[in-house]
Amino acid sequence: MKETPDAPVTEEGAKDVKIRWLINEGNGAPTFIMRHFTVGAGGFTPYHSHDWEHEVYVLEGEGKVRYEDREEKISPGDAILIPPNRKHQFQATPDRPLKFLCMVPK
Amino acid sequence: MKETPDAPVTEEGAKDVKIRWLINEGNGAPTFIMRHFTVGAGGFTPYHSHDWEHEVYVLEGEGKVRYEDREEKISPGDAILIPPNRKHQFQATPDRPLKFLCMVPK
Numbered sequence: 001m002k003e004t005p006d007a008p009v010t011e012e013g014a015k016d017v018k019i020r021w022l023i024n025e026g027n028g029a030p031t032f033i034m035r036h037f038t039v040g041a042g043g044f045t046p047y048h049s050h051d052w053e054h055e056v057y058v059l060e061g062e063g064k065v066r067y068e069d070r071e072e073k074i075s076p077g078d079a080i081l082i083p084p085n086r087k088h089q090f091q092a093t094p095d096r097p098l099k100f101l102c103m104v105p106k
Numbered sequence: 107m108k109e110t111p112d113a114p115v116t117e118e119g120a121k122d123v124k125i126r127w128l129i130n131e132g133n134g135a136p137t138f139i140m141r142h143f144t145v146g147a148g149g150f151t152p153y154h155s156h157d158w159e160h161e162v163y164v165l166e167g168e169g170k171v172r173y174e175d176r177e178e179k180i181s182p183g184d185a186i187l188i189p190p191n192r193k194h195q196f197q198a199t200p201d202r203p204l205k206f207l208c209m210v211p212k
């Protein structure tokens with residue numbers, strides 16, 4: 001399944017973000033779904049919240065997660081839980097892309 | 107959270123397998139849990155089934171997944187859905203460890 005093409009994220013507030021579904025409902029996933037994100041150098045995901053959680057695992061690059069009250073640096077091997085209804089944004093450093101998995105409930 | 111120590115998997119049928127919890131209920135995960143596995147060179151997970159699914163992402167090394175009817179080679183970047191109640195086993199090649207994430211419902 002790793003050959004599925006990246007698709008641009010068109011949500012307002014996203015800059016240079018691509019998404020690829022690795023495991024989704026079409027594969028028969030009963031509970032949660034696995035996506036792969038690439039945030040280009042200097043790019044970021046929308047600064048938003050929603051009523052489901054994220055479970056993120058950083059694969060490549062460096063960056064940070066922005067919350068309402070703080071920021072946190074992230075690097076490969078970091079696992080991050082974003083609880084439901086918490087504002088968050090993933091940002092890549094200016095020099096290279098940030099790649100991560102992001103799992104969400106179905 | 108990446109500094110949590112690896113713990114040996116003592117389930118019968120496991121050979122040289124270590125598990126590390128990256129995101130679990132203690133972190134407030136509402137729906138599913140993230141674990142990191144290291145299978146030593148030549149090692150394998152138990153050949154078993156259970157009534158919940160696995161979602162696996164291969165990080166390092168090479169190996170295969172054994173099912174009842176076939177085997178599949180796996181390498182970094184592969185995403186694998188093991189549906190509930192399907193027998194499966196992860197095997198590392200003899201030369202180096204296999205590392206993967208394995209997410210399961212809570």
